[in-house]
Amino acid sequence: MTMRGFKIVGLLIIVSSVFGCSDMTSSLVQVRNAWVREPPGGHPITGAYMEITNTSNAICEIIQVSSSKVGRVEIHQTEHDNGTMRMRKIDSLKLRPGEQIILQPGGLHLMLMDLADDLKAGDILMLLLHFSDGTKQQVESSVRKGTYE
Numbered sequence: 433m434t435m436r437g438f439k440i441v442g443l444l445i446i447v448s449s450v451f452g453c454s455d456m457t458s459s460l461v462q463v464r465n466a467w468v469r470e471p472p473g474g475h476p477i478t479g480a481y482m483e484i485t486n487t488s489n490a491i492c493e494i495i496q497v498s499s500s501k502v503g504r505v506e507i508h509q510t511e512h513d514n515g516t517m518r519m520r521k522i523d524s525l526k527l528r529p530g531e532q533i534i535l536q537p538g539g540l541h542l543m544l545m546d547l548a549d550d551l552k553a554g555d556i557l558m559l560l561l562h563f564s565d566g567t568k569q570q571v572e573s574s575v576r577k578g579t580y581e
Contacts, residue, residue: 460487461484461485461492461527463484463571464483465482466481466482466571466572466573466574467481467575468551468557468576470575470576471547476546477546479537479542479543480541480542480543480544480557480573481537481542482535483533483534483535484534484535486531486532489529491528491529493526493527494524494525494527494564495523495524496561497542497559497560498560499559499560500548502545502547503547504546505542505545506542506543506545507523507524507543508520508521508540508541510538510540510541517538519543524564544557551575552575553576553577554575556574557573
């Protein structure tokens with residue numbers, strides 16, 4: 433490689449480091465095992481779950497989640513308070529470099545409200561993660577049956 437080639441590669445590394453979770457690196461937030469619980473009998477509210485890993489070298493913050501098939505999506509944390517389970521809305525999810533957050537039933541999760549369509553097991557629901565730097569990342573979530581506790 434020529435000296436000019438090394439300079440170009442070096443510049444690309446510097447730019448990607450500076451912009452953290454921008455267009456160049458938002459795809460470095462890896463999402464796995466995304467699924468949506470099939471709502472019972474046309475109920476307009478359900479939960480969504482996934483594993484989110486920040487594979488970049490910068491802090492990434494998810495400030496919103498949306499979907500064209502859902503009126504409103506909120507990030508919630510389930511808390512146990514004196515034997516009662518309560519859900520608390522959270523404004524954002526911050527992931528440090530290398531950190532993994534697991535959204536799961538009974539813990540941190542997404543509440544999907546005002547569903548536009550009946551979701552059935554086997555359907556696919558596209559969710560859009562919105563980051564604090566203005567970038568977005570699409571997530572394919574499979575709808576599957578789940579128990580309600």
